[in-house]
Amino acid sequence: DQQVKQNSPSLSVQEGRISILNCDYTNSMFDYFLWYKKYPAEGPTFLISISSIKDKNEDGRFTVFLNKSAKHLSLHIVPSQPGDSAVYFCAAKSNFGNEKLTFGTGTRLTIIP
Amino acid sequence: DSGVTQTPKHLITATGQRVTLRCSPRSGDLSVYWYQQSLDQGLQFLIQYYNGEERAKGNILERFSAQQFPDLHSELNLSSLELGDSALYFCASSVGTRDNSEQYFGPGTRLTVT
Numbered sequence: 283d284q285q286v287k288q289n290s291p292s293l294s295v296q297e298g299r300i301s302i303l304n305c306d307y308t309n310s311m312f313d314y315f316l317w318y319k320k321y322p323a324e325g326p327t328f329l330i331s332i333s334s335i336k337d338k339n340e341d342g343r344f345t346v347f348l349n350k351s352a353k354h355l356s357l358h359i360v361p362s363q364p365g366d367s368a369v370y371f372c373a374a375k376s377n378f379g380n381e382k383l384t385f386g387t388g389t390r391l392t393i394i395p
Numbered sequence: 396d397s398g399v400t401q402t403p404k405h406l407i408t409a410t411g412q413r414v415t416l417r418c419s420p421r422s423g424d425l426s427v428y429w430y431q432q433s434l435d436q437g438l439q440f441l442i443q444y445y446n447g448e449e450r451a452k453g454n455i456l457e458r459f460s461a462q463q464f465p466d467l468h469s470e471l472n473l474s475s476l477e478l479g480d481s482a483l484y485f486c487a488s489s490v491g492t493r494d495n496s497e498q499y500f501g502p503g504t505r506l507t508v509t
Binding site for chain 1: 397399401426428430435436437438439440443450451453485487489496497498499500501502503
């Protein structure tokens with residue numbers, strides 16, 4: 283049972299444009315969400331997070347939006363840069379349990395120069 | 396550099412064998428987590444240790460075990476290896492208190508079982 287889903291395995295975006303990565307979840311107990319970025323041969327790197335008490339969190343070029351009623355979150359990157367090319371994982375956790383993260387299967391983002 | 400180190404980087408072994416993967420958390424982090432990433436899959440949580448004690452268990456096979464030592468480094472032991480155990484194994488660490496502290500990941504160990 284995939285509780286966190288990233289339905290787009292890949293996405294290509296022109297440099298300078300906005301990249302939008304989507305993530306859906308099914309477990310209503312999730313109350314904290316994170317995005318990780320992963321380059322080949324490296325571990326995932328934390329990017330940005332959002333608590334369920336918020337609907338938006340911004341950090342520089344990265345903004346995460348949370349729609350609790352739709353159980354959907356998205357990561358916006360603007361403007362997109364070539365160094366943003368990587369695999370992006372959405373992750374979620376519930377503070378009513380342990381601190382384990384439940385990950386989606388990832389979206390490979392390619393920024394076209 | 397996340398500050399989390401994992402050794403070895405690569406491991407090739409045969410079916411039926413046993414291996415040990417090692418992880419050193421970031422300085423000051425008390426929690427260590429192990430995740431498995433199989434081909435084209437997301438990361439699957441295996442187990443968490445906090446300050447030497449097992450805190451949570453995920454989809455960890457009985458052939459796998461882990462421990463966290465007094466110096467807070469952790470080892471993941473995989474025995475009676477099968478072809479399907481070939482995967483990337485990541486270790487992560489966090490401060491570990493029950494708050495929304497981020498997990499920082501090591502570079503992973505790529506295990507190939509032949």
